Structure formats: C-alpha cells, structure tokens
Amino acid sequence: MSDVREHVVSPAREDGFVRGLSEAIGGPRGEHAVPETPSRGGRFWTAARIVLALTCLMLALHWVQKSPCRDGAWADYKQYTHFCYTDVLALYYAEHLNEGAVPYVDFPVEYPVLTGAFMGALGLPVHALGEKNPAINQAQLFYDANAFVLGLFALATVAMIISMRRRRPWDAALFALSPVLLVTATVNWDLLAIVLATAGLWLWGRRYPVAAGVLLGLGMAAKLWPGFLFLPILILGLRSRKYAPMLTSIAAGAAAWLAVNVPVMLINFDNWRRFLDLNSERIIDWGTSWYVARHFDPFGLQLWNDVPTVTNLSLGVFALCCVGLVILGLRVKTPPRLAQLAFLVVALFLITNKVWSQQFTLWLLPLLVLARPKWGAFLAWQLAEICYFVAFYGELMGASGKSVFPEGVFVFASLLRLGTVIALVVLVIRDILRPEQDAVRQAYPEVGDPDGGPFSHLLPSGPLPVHKTDGPLLDGNGPSTEFTPDRPAAVSSV
Numbered sequence: 001m002s003d004v005r006e007h008v009v010s011p012a013r014e015d016g017f018v019r020g021l022s023e024a025i026g027g028p029r030g031e032h033a034v035p036e037t038p039s040r041g042g043r044f045w046t047a048a049r050i051v052l053a054l055t056c057l058m059l060a061l062h063w064v065q066k067s068p069c070r071d072g073a074w075a076d077y078k079q080y081t082h083f084c085y086t087d088v089l090a091l092y093y094a095e096h097l098n099e100g101a102v103p104y105v106d107f108p109v110e111y112p113v114l115t116g117a118f119m120g121a122l123g124l125p126v127h128a129l130g131e132k133n134p135a136i137n138q139a140q141l142f143y144d145a146n147a148f149v150l151g152l153f154a155l156a157t158v159a160m161i162i163s164m165r166r167r168r169p170w171d172a173a174l175f176a177l178s179p180v181l182l183v184t185a186t187v188n189w190d191l192l193a194i195v196l197a198t199a200g201l202w203l204w205g206r207r208y209p210v211a212a213g214v215l216l217g218l219g220m221a222a223k224l225w226p227g228f229l230f231l232p233i234l235i236l237g238l239r240s241r242k243y244a245p246m247l248t249s250i251a252a253g254a255a256a257w258l259a260v261n262v263p264v265m266l267i268n269f270d271n272w273r274r275f276l277d278l279n280s281e282r283i284i285d286w287g288t289s290w291y292v293a294r295h296f297d298p299f300g301l302q303l304w305n306d307v308p309t310v311t312n313l314s315l316g317v318f319a320l321c322c323v324g325l326v327i328l329g330l331r332v333k334t335p336p337r338l339a340q341l342a343f344l345v346v347a348l349f350l351i352t353n354k355v356w357s358q359q360f361t362l363w364l365l366p367l368l369v370l371a372r373p374k375w376g377a378f379l380a381w382q383l384a385e386i387c388y389f390v391a392f393y394g395e396l397m398g399a400s401g402k403s404v405f406p407e408g409v410f411v412f413a414s415l416l417r418l419g420t421v422i423a424l425v426v427l428v429i430r431d432i433l434r435p436e437q438d439a440v441r442q443a444y445p446e447v448g449d450p451d452g453g454p455f456s457h458l459l460p461s462g463p464l465p466v467h468k469t470d471g472p473l474l475d476g477n478g479p480s481t482e483f484t485p486d487r488p489a490a491v492s493s494v
Helices: 016-027 047-069 075-081 087-094 111-131 139-164 169-176 179-184 190-205 210-222 226-239 241-268 274-281 289-296 307-331 337-351 356-370 373-397 405-434 439-443
Strands: none
Touching: 016 139, 016 169, 047 139, 047 169, 047 241, 047 405, 075 289, 075 373, 087 169, 087 274, 087 307, 111 139, 111 210, 111 241, 111 307, 139 169, 139 190, 179 289, 179 373, 179 405, 190 226, 190 307, 190 337, 210 226, 210 241, 226 307, 226 337, 274 307, 337 356, 337 405, 356 405, 373 405, 373 439
C-alpha cells in the first residue's frame, strides 16, 4: 500500500488559480474519488501520457505555425508577416550547409561546437541527397528533419520533468502547453541544450554526479547557459560540505566540454572562436534591459554605442547577481532547492545580458516548471512573452522599411516581458525565504529537495511549516505532514 505522499497532487486542489478555473467544470475532484498515484491513473490515459500527448499536439501546431516559411521562399517579408521566421532555414544557407561546407572546418559557425555539429549532422546528409535529387527542396527537408529531432528533444524534456515530479506529473503541462513553445520551438536549436541541461538535472537527482556533470558540460558545448547550472551545485555543495559530488560533477563537466571543443580548436582555432568573437562584438540587442534603458536615457549618453563597455558592464552586473545568489543560498535558513537556484541564475543572466533572442525564453521553461509550478504567474509571464513575440515581428518589419507601429509599442512589450521575468525571480526568492509556500517542498516533505541528489536531505534547522490550503493538498488524503531533521517521514514503495 502506498504512503499518502505517493499520491499525485491535484492542481485543482493545490493551485488556487486552477481551482478557480475548475469551477467551470464542476470544481476539484471529490474527496471520496479513488486517489491517483504515480503508477496508477486511468486505464490508459494516465497523467504522464496525457501530458506527453499534449506536448505532441503543441509541437504539431508549432510545425503548422512555421509551415508558411518551410519552403524558404521568403518573398515580400513573408517570414515576418506570417510570424514564421526560423534560424534553422536561414542558416542552412548562411552557414553554407547548402554547399556541403563542414562546420568549423570549411566555414566558421556562430554557435558553440555541439550546436554546429548538430547542424552539420543533419545538413550534410540533406545536401548530399539534394545533389543526387535536384528536385528536392533541401532547405525544407533540412527544416523538417530539425523540427522532428528537436520535437523528440522536447518530448524527452517533458518525460524527464514528469520523472522528476512523480507526485506532481501535471506540473509538466506547464511546459507542454506553453505558448512560448508553440511559437519558438524551432526558431533555433535551443532545445538541444535544453534536453541536455534537463538530463543533467535528472541524473543529479538520481545521485549520478559524474554523469550529470557530463550532460551539463555537453549542454554548455551546445549553448553557454547550461554551464551556469554548476553554480547551484557549488552553492549547495558548500552549504552541505559534501565536496566530493560537487567537485566530481564540475570536473566531469569541464572534461566533457574540453572533449568536444579541443579537437575543433586544433583543427581550426579561428573558426572555433567565432562564437566568442561574435558575442563580444554584438551591440545591444532588441528587447533587452539595456535596450530599454537606452530608449529612456534623457541625456543621450554615448555609453550605449560603446560595445566593449556595455559587454563588460553586462558581465559585471551578472557577476554581482551571482554573488548575491551565493550569499542567499548559503545564509537562508532553509536550504534552497536546486531547481530554484537554477532558475534564478539563468533568469538573472537573461535580465542582465545585452542579448535576449526570442528563443532564449525557452531556457526558462523547464527550470520554472521545476522551481515554481504555479499557473497564475506562469500564464501572466506567457502572455507577456506572446505580446513581445508579436511586437518583435512588428519591429523586424520596421527595420526592413515597413513601419507597423511606433517604437514605444515595442519598448512597452519589452518592459512587460522584463517585468514578468523579474516578478518570477521575486516569487522564487520569496518561496526560498518562506518554504511553507513552496508547493514542491510540500509534496516532498521527507527529502527537502526531490532534485537535490546528494544534497536532497539538506533540511532546515527546525520543522518546516505546513502550508495551509482550503482543501487537502493531495487527492482525498489530507495535507502532508511536517518533518524535522532528526525524524524525516518515511515513504513506502508503491
């Protein structure tokens, strides 16, 4: 017989926003209904299968949304008027994959090595097939192949989120039904880094620090940001004084990154460093905090045009945020969860960085689901992102010579997006300071952090208060019990 804490959390009972919406269909599930457990739901449609099916539906709708651009015939700004621009198609030509160029060997690539290798692994066979069959639209086939593989990465990410939240599988629906996923899933290759980073967290939670480090290191070889997730591991390692898993994970990550990058450095160092050069040379990008600050600058400072200065300031502000995060993680009474710190470090990077491409928002999706699975704030953020998405395409039209709306509209959309992400940061910090409001911690009171791996039993110095709700936290079984460090609650196997 399973313990009460192995029952699946009902969002309609635990989340006030969902509970309000559920009144339209009769309210939350009744107290006497048969409780769902991680291994038992309906005859076939368990929570996990429903969420995975919803992910497939959202990815299919995304493919339809991008379909006007699939043929690569982008006349009359079709890629902007149909909101279907994607780097995947544009860079098939820009990176000379259509000519059979091998990334980094024959031509520099503007992305880290693993992303360039992924582009070549799909692009070169498409080019070879097109050479033999001239009737094939190579760009369209390249996009479809990428959309299929990236879709598999998205499904794998959702599956790992469900596995990490066996008592809260419905949390993964935040990812599956995300409007951001709908409009940006294949704008670039970010889902490659996302699946690697999520796999790293998944392995860490299962106490495989070396494997977790390898996956995070590979994620950093695809995009830079998965490397930031070593900071939460460092913070919790210092706090727990469990240095072995922390150090072995970081060392494994560094080794994995070097194993991927060093061969390319030796083949063509200048082509390898193109990614670093491009990021140091880029001016303030659309929609960033720096872009907004420049818009409201009443003095017309020349600072905004000084690329090295802005780059150094951006890195300096982010470094200060990381210092603040370390202080928070080490000094707060109840140890933060790994996912909370992971979300904060990536969100702070986006807030302070001089570049915030539209697909970067995907980075936050799995981290927010794991850090704070609350529908109200999540949907407010998603609404802001969609407003920004629409405004951004209007800005692209304006940059192309066809003005759609005044600049102030885009700045307002940028502020709205920036404000909601800052609000999420504040809410996650509040959950750290007031752990009784942390929904995930309430569902896993006996371990403190279900993703903590070697640090999962970092418990507070006193009993964790139980969050009071209007109804039972878990379906039909009452609220979870509080725990103390010297007597953690036991969980029976299902």
